[in-house]
Amino acid sequence: MSGTPTIARVGLTGLLVSFGDIMSEPANRAALAFRAAVEAEGWPEVSETMMTLVSVFVAVDLVTVPAEAVEERLRALLAEEDWFAAPLPAGRTLWHVPTVYGTDLAPQLEEAAGIAGLDPDEAIRQLSTARMRVLTLGFAPGQPYLGELPAVWDIPRQQGLTKSVPAGALVVAIRQLIIFTGPTPTGWRHVGQTAFRNFNQRAKMPFALSPGDELIFPAIERAAFDRLTATESYGAADREAIA
Amino acid sequence: MSGTLHVINAGPALSLQDRGRTGYLAKGLTRGGAVDQLALCEGAALLGQSPDCAAIEMMGMGGTFEADADTVIALTGAEMTATLDGAPLIWNASHALPAGAKLVIGGVRSGTYGYLHVAGGVDTALEMGARSAHLTAGIGAVLTAGDALPIPSAAARSGQHLTPDDRLSGGVIRMIPSFQSELFSPETRARFRTTQFRRDPRANRQGVRLDMPGEGFVAEGGLSIVSEIITTGDIQITGDGAPYVLMCESQTTGGYPRIGTVIPADLPKVAQAPAGVELCFELISLDAAIAIETRARAEVKALPSRIAPLVRDPHDIADLLGYQLVSGAVSATADPFATKGEQP
Numbered sequence: 247m248s249g250t251p252t253i254a255r256v257g258l259t260g261l262l263v264s265f266g267d268i269m270s271e272p273a274n275r276a277a278l279a280f281r282a283a284v285e286a287e288g289w290p291e292v293s294e295t296m297m298t299l300v301s302v303f304v305a306v307d308l309v310t311v312p313a314e315a316v317e318e319r320l321r322a323l324l325a326e327e328d329w330f331a332a333p334l335p336a337g338r339t340l341w342h343v344p345t346v347y348g349t350d351l352a353p354q355l356e357e358a359a360g361i362a363g364l365d366p367d368e369a370i371r372q373l374s375t376a377r378m379r380v381l382t383l384g385f386a387p388g389q390p391y392l393g394e395l396p397a398v399w400d401i402p403r404q405q406g407l408t409k410s411v412p413a414g415a416l417v418v419a420i421r422q423l424i425i426f427t428g429p430t431p432t433g434w435r436h437v438g439q440t441a442f443r444n445f446n447q448r449a450k451m452p453f454a455l456s457p458g459d460e461l462i463f464p465a466i467e468r469a470a471f472d473r474l475t476a477t478e479s480y481g482a483a484d485r486e487a488i489a
Numbered sequence: 490m491s492g493t494l495h496v497i498n499a500g501p502a503l504s505l506q507d508r509g510r511t512g513y514l515a516k517g518l519t520r521g522g523a524v525d526q527l528a529l530c531e532g533a534a535l536l537g538q539s540p541d542c543a544a545i546e547m548m549g550m551g552g553t554f555e556a557d558a559d560t561v562i563a564l565t566g567a568e569m570t571a572t573l574d575g576a577p578l579i580w581n582a583s584h585a586l587p588a589g590a591k592l593v594i595g596g597v598r599s600g601t602y603g604y605l606h607v608a609g610g611v612d613t614a615l616e617m618g619a620r621s622a623h624l625t626a627g628i629g630a631v632l633t634a635g636d637a638l639p640i641p642s643a644a645a646r647s648g649q650h651l652t653p654d655d656r657l658s659g660g661v662i663r664m665i666p667s668f669q670s671e672l673f674s675p676e677t678r679a680r681f682r683t684t685q686f687r688r689d690p691r692a693n694r695q696g697v698r699l700d701m702p703g704e705g706f707v708a709e710g711g712l713s714i715v716s717e718i719i720t721t722g723d724i725q726i727t728g729d730g731a732p733y734v735l736m737c738e739s740q741t742t743g744g745y746p747r748i749g750t751v752i753p754a755d756l757p758k759v760a761q762a763p764a765g766v767e768l769c770f771e772l773i774s775l776d777a778a779i780a781i782e783t784r785a786r787a788e789v790k791a792l793p794s795r796i797a798p799l800v801r802d803p804h805d806i807a808d809l810l811g812y813q814l815v816s817g818a819v820s821a822t823a824d825p826f827a828t829k830g831e832q833p
Contacts, residue, residue: 254668255668255775256667256668256718256720257665257667257720257722257723257750257752257778258665258752258753258775258778258779258782259720260720262668262717262718266715267714267715268715269715281515293511293512294511294512294514294515295515296514296515296718296741297515298715298716298717298718298742299715299716300715301717301718303514303718305514308775308779309779309782309783309786313775382716382742383515383516383517383741384517384716384740384741384742385517385740385741385742386517386626386740387513387516387517387518387626387627388516388517388518389517428627445626445627447616447617447627447628448616452516452617453513453516453517453518456515456516457515
């Protein structure tokens with residue numbers, strides 16, 4: 247599946263390369279690969295880049311740099327390959343994040359399983375074995391949008407908001423998972439609780455995750471969870487490099 | 490000698506701010522920093538220092554401060570009442586702050602965000618490359634009574650003054666198209682440009698909500714657009730049809746459509762507009778925006794050349810009677826021909 251990427255100006259602050267106008271796995275992979283390619287070019291006028299679900303923002307001071315010149319380079323780079331078919335970039339990390347499913351810590355597991363048409367054990371089996379990828383970070387610092395779960399998890403957000411779910415909460419909707427950075431009111435359903443911290447400004451690496459990183463959420467018992475502390479190695483998550 | 494600036498009383502929204510943090514957009518963190526970046530530059534010009542120096546941002550209300558070492562301060566941005574040991578201080582100027590003197594900054598008289606600068610800049614430890622509090626991200630926090638801020642030993646001239654261009658009372662805000670503008674029909678966009686808005690009381694470092702008469706604005710794609718990058722100044726139309734101008738502490742991405750983007754030179758005007766003040770939007774081309782921004786940057790660079798010694802208004806001198814104001818004057822009742830020592 248492919249489409250024609252578009253390039254648009256973002257005010258005076260840069261250019262936006264979009265690989266689609268709705269979230270899709272191929273568009274997200276294309277954005278991930280293309281952002282890595284732009285970073286690798288090391289163009290001096292590019293001050294930073296970021297990716298959203300389906301786009302890459304290339305920050306350039308358009309007050310001093312003509313947009314046409316940057317646009318031309320981006321078009322040339324786009325033409326180099328079919329970005330929708332590009333392999334995932336190197337340098338990513340796989341995280342194993344211990345998670346308690348259900349219990350009073352994550353009270354909406356059964357409700358979410360029911361909407362997905364699964365019994366709770368099967369829901370936990372699927373959630374705890376799915377290998378999820380960071381589609382983008384946003385909303386709060388370091389907060390990952392993770393995709394994609396099996397199609398049965400294409401469940402809507404709930405109508406009302408849950409007043410607050412805690413930091414480290416694992417929530418689900420629309421085949422995606424989020425780990426919340428801080429306590430947040432949300433329409434996503436709270437199915438798991440981790441001790442993972444997306445953002446710690448005092449850590450050497452303040453942001454745990456990068457777009458493209460992958461995560462697995464193995465199930466642990468409540469008693470084991472209680473022994474974890476948030477200060478310990480990102481909530482006792484193990485990480486390994488993805489070769 | 491370096492010292493400490495003590496916060497003795499604090500209004501509800503005081504925070505340390507500088508130019509913010511760049512390079513973290515990909516991680517979901519916006520730049521933050523002073524809402525009125527021009528005020529930061531004006532303070533730097535008054536004190537003859539780098540605009541990278543951190544200053545205290547005060548929304549609506551100031552606080553009481555005391556330093557334990559002699560320093561020099563500058564006051565910029567929204568005009569607030571200010572006194573030093575009871576004597577009124579002029580805004581947009583630098584003043585000596587002797588050790589132990591009490592600086593009291595009260596309510597805002599015009600505008601929204603005032604700034605208190607100190608010579609050399611407030612010298613707290615850098616956090617992720619900056620000293621500014623990013624309140625929505627939970628980096629740093631608002632300043633409260635009892636806070637002690639390290640200040641360096643730095644020389645600066647007091648008694649300097651700057652007359653800023655007016656940006657404290659709303660008016661016409663120039664905007665350029667957003668990459669999402671065309672999600673709105675031409676009629677909706679035209680109506681947006683002819684609407685007289687008022688700044689809603691709901692405004693903070695994340696965004697400024699605008700009120701309007703009549704119905705809200707609706708994008709044709711509805712609310713189902715894919716979440717996309719936000720840049721500072723984006724005018725986002727939320728679910729109820731009201732616009733929000735997104736400020737320095739906004740989210741990095743958002744799913745509400747943007748009808749336009751305020752040009753950087755007019756952002757301080759949006760930030761400083763007090764609640765209830767009228768604002769309207771003028772659409773300009775990208776080329777025009779580039780020309781305006783080029784000029785604005787040159788003007789910021791030229792700020793030091795606009796600094797002039799303060800000519801004090803006698804009205805503002807508290808101990809006026811202590812001055813010898815009439816030296817050399819003659820008495821109307823005295824006999825000018827009398828020899829010295831003789832009384833008429």
